[in-house]
Amino acid sequence: MGVHLAFLRAINLGPRRVFPKDDIRRVVSELGFDGVETHINTGNVRFDTRLRSRAKIEGLLETAFARDRGFEVPAIVYGAAEFAALARDTAAIADENPGLARHYVYLLKEPLDEQQTALVEARADERGRMLVRGRAAHALLQPGYQNGSVDPLAAASLLGVGTNRNASVVRAVAAKWC
Numbered sequence: 001m002g003v004h005l006a007f008l009r010a011i012n013l014g015p016r017r018v019f020p021k022d023d024i025r026r027v028v029s030e031l032g033f034d035g036v037e038t039h040i041n042t043g044n045v046r047f048d049t050r051l052r053s054r055a056k057i058e059g060l061l062e063t064a065f066a067r068d069r070g071f072e073v074p075a076i077v078y079g080a081a082e083f084a085a086l087a088r089d090t091a092a093i094a095d096e097n098p099g100l101a102r103h104y105v106y107l108l109k110e111p112l113d114e115q116q117t118a119l120v121e122a123r124a125d126e127r128g129r130m131l132v133r134g135r136a137a138h139a140l141l142q143p144g145y146q147n148g149s150v151d152p153l154a155a156a157s158l159l160g161v162g163t164n165r166n167a168s169v170v171r172a173v174a175a176k177w178c
Helices: 021-030 054-069 080-096 114-121 167-177
Strands: 002-008 034-039 044-049 075-079 102-108 128-133 136-141 162-166
Touching: 002 054, 002 080, 002 162, 002 167, 021 034, 021 044, 021 054, 034 167, 044 167, 054 075, 075 080, 075 102, 080 102, 080 128, 080 136, 080 167, 102 167, 114 128, 162 167
Parallel strands: none
Antiparallel strands: 002 044, 002 075, 034 044, 102 136, 102 162, 128 136
16 A cells, blocks of 8 residues: 545635545545644645556546535545655755745646746746745745735746645655655
């Protein structure tokens, strides 16, 4: 059995897209996955499965979530080793960029090609910059960016399917599950 982590996009943001963590655990367990756990109520779920295909796992989750909720719930899946490496990279990037006001990590369903990467990384100004690494894009925000704005550099629309977490959640999830 392999340990996988799924990060769900656009849930629990308002009254219409509610997906409590107890229900997430139930739906994932009903798929036959074992060791199902959640971390906070923002769509972070850990499970064991014999399946190896990330695309197949994502498809099964998304179909089950849509059936249960009545709305689409994109799932971005990482193997535990892959996510542990992402968390180490996130920590290194933070160490290389002291004084950040915020560090968001966009977890991507698919890696960006060179052209997409260049467009995303060109999103830089006094508020911060973007840095792409594999299936993650890092928003490195400087003091003075508009507080409360998750996408002040307007890069999210260039990333394809993904979801974001702040760097501290990435590190906490990796410490807990990887």
